Amino acid sequence: MNSNGFSAWLEIDLEVIGQNVRKLQHIGQAEVMAIVKANGYGHGAAEIARASVEAGATWLGVARLEEAIALRRSGLHCHILVLGYTSPDRVTEAINNNICLTIYDQQIGQAYAQQMEHLGGGLRLHIKVDTGMGRLGISPETALEFIENLSRRPNLTIEGIFTHFAHADEPQAPTTGEQLAMFDQLLSGLRRDGIAPRYIHSANSAAILNYPKAHYDLVRPGIALYGFPPSPETTLPNDIRPALTWKTRLTSVSTFPAGHGISYGHMYHTRAEERIGSIAFGYADGYRRVDGNVALVRGKRAPVVGRVCMDQCMLQLDDVPDAAIGDEVVLLGCQGEVCITAEELADR
Ligand SMILES: Cc1ncc(COP(=O)(O)O)c(C=O)c1O
Structure with a gap:
């Protein structure tokens, strides 16, 4: 990549995304719905979607219809499910773009159904059941009747049924087992009534890793797809890796005498003669003005000293004597063998 035109930038390794998809598919032993909402967790929805589909994902999951339409406009032709609410006014757009909607009410x-009477054809739906998340979903008690009614409507096609866990990233929590049991009971009821949606799904990243019983025939990885662990208790296999590196450059290197104040408020004073570098990166780029920030230069950790400014901050370069203007600096990700993880940055 030619990064010369940028002061601060993200590099996303789409091959890593592809590897992560294949690994999650292998663990899940099911079809994969790559969750690319919120601009692909900040990584770029269309590019992540394309890499995921090339690696074998058959579905894309988004929160909102507009995200789904943007994916279609980017040339993605696979199944897309909107996981959140879609206003009935927008059914035409869903139909025109062959997008599946979530239904729970x-x-x-x-x-x-009324909209579809005018439009003709079949609206593809996945039923969302709230087995304990307390968010979107029909309650398991009323779900059976609800689904029976829906399935009588000629223009609605019930293609899937799903639920979502509240505690899947805490392997010891009993609630996931309870949610699964509730979901399974509903599925048995549906089978008795002869209703068999093509897709049954429940597993986010944590459930893919912690609950094989939750895999059914489609899994919905988000955070793990991007290579980040769902929680401290739910770690990832070594071959699922982050794809993202956040970078900037050294824009100056100065040597200051002992006792020299650095940045606004002079919160840091050099302890001896010190080499201090500036980088073109600050709180306007999303970097927090907190203690303990660190960046990587030439494969070494260099502490951020003094207050983070709007578009710049300063590094103490004592451990990187050969650092020079123009050097790439990593704020998140790896440089050689040395890494700053998302967890480390988030802790700060
Ligand atoms: C319904 C649904 N499924 C799957 C996911 C993916 O979750 P995770 O990022 O924990 O894998 C989300 C994300 O919020 C979601 O809302």
Whole structure:
């Protein structure tokens, strides 16, 4: 990549994304719905989606219809599910773009069905069941009747049914087992009634790793797809790796005498003669003005000293004597063998 035109930039290794997809598919032993909401967790939705599909993902999951339409406009032709609410006014857009919607409410179902009477064809739906997340979903007690009613509507196609866990990243928490049992009971009821949606799904990243019973025939990895662990208790296999590196450059290197104040408020004073570097990166780029920031220069850790400014901050370069203007600096990710993890940065 030619990064010369940038002061601060992200590099995303799409091959790593592909490897992560294949590994998660192997663990899940199921089809993969790559979750690319929120601009692919900040990585770039279209590029992550394309890499995921090339690596074998058959579905993309987003929060909102506009995200799904943007993916279609980027040339992605695979199945796309909107996991959140879609207003009945937008059913035409969903149909025109062949996008599946999530349904969990009788009234919304009726409104969708009414829209479809004018449009013709079949609206593809996945039913969301709230087995304990306390967010979106029909309650398991009323789900059976709800699904029976929906399945009688000629223009609605129930293609999937799913739920979402509240505690899957805490392997010891009993609630995931309880949520699964509730979901399974509902699935048995549906089978008795002869209703068999093509896709049953429940597993986010943590459940893919911690709960094989939750895999069913489609898994929905988000955070693990990008190579980050869902929680401190739920770590990733070594071959699932982060794809993202956050970079900037050294823009100056100065030698200051002992006792020289650095940056606003002179919160740092050089302890001896010190080499101090500036980087073109600050809080406007999303860097927090907190203690303990560190950057990587020439494969070594260099502490950030003094207050973080809007578009610059300063590094103490004593351990990097050969550092020079123009050197690449890593704020998040690896340089050689040395890494700053997202967890480390988030802790700060
Ligand atoms: C319904 C649903 N499934 C899957 C995911 C992916 O979750 P994770 O990033 O924990 O893998 C999300 C993310 O918020 C979600 O809302």
